[in-house]
Amino acid sequence: MKGLDKKITLFMSHSPFASCGNPSSNKKIPTNEPTIRNQVPHQGRMPDTDMDPRKLKRAMASRQYSQKYRLKQLQYILQLEKEVKALQAEVAITSPRIKYVDRKNSLLRMQNGSMNERLSAFSTNLMFKEAQYEELKKERDMLKQFYVINQPQQLPDFLKIKPVDNYQLLNFNLNHTAFNPFLEPAAVGMSQIMINQNLNQTYYE
Secondary structure, three states: OHHHHHHHHHHHHHOOOHHHHOOOOOOOOOOOOOOOOOOOOOOOOOOOOOOOHHHHHHHHHHHHHHHHHHHHHHHHHHHHHHHHHHHHHHHHHHHHHHHHHHHHHHHHHHHHHHHHHHHHHHHHHHHHHHHHHHHHHHHHHHHHHHHHHOOOOOOOHHHOOOOHHHHHHHHHHHHHHHOOOOOOHHHHHHHHHHHHHHHHHHHHO
16 A cells, blocks of 8 residues: 555656646646647747747647546546445454354364264274174074984884873773664764874874
8 A cells, every 4th residue: 555655646747737736846747638749838828930840749649648548547546545444344253253264164174074984983893793783694504403403303103102191091982872772873973083082182292
């Protein structure tokens, strides 16, 4: 900003408005109106009659061009100053937002790190559970094979020993039904079926 102030003061010293504040200066810059031949300048002195009119016109045109150029530079500097002030105001507004976003970003990074740690722990636990499941599955298969190998084989019917009490009960029932003339054939058949059921129960027990 100090450099811009120096440039403004430098250009203002050469501008036509500077002579108004300095009464000691006798120089006056002509206005933007086009000059014609034999026109009296604003300084109040007569032009040199010995100078070529073309050269005089060129000199006046160059002065007007330099004056316009300086005015354009001043306008450009003022525009730059306005843009700088606008940018400074925008920076003043945006800097707190940037700080807030940075803090939020740091918090999100911390949460991301904790989530990654939890995910790694869950993956490790899952691998352990899968290995444990495979071991239990193998143990189950081994127990099934061991049970199939050591399962007791069933003996044939003719090798099984029947208890004596059942035979005695059978003989008693047969003798009782054979020599009872009052029983009907249907009753005899039912008694025979009951005897067979009793024999089957004792056999499987």
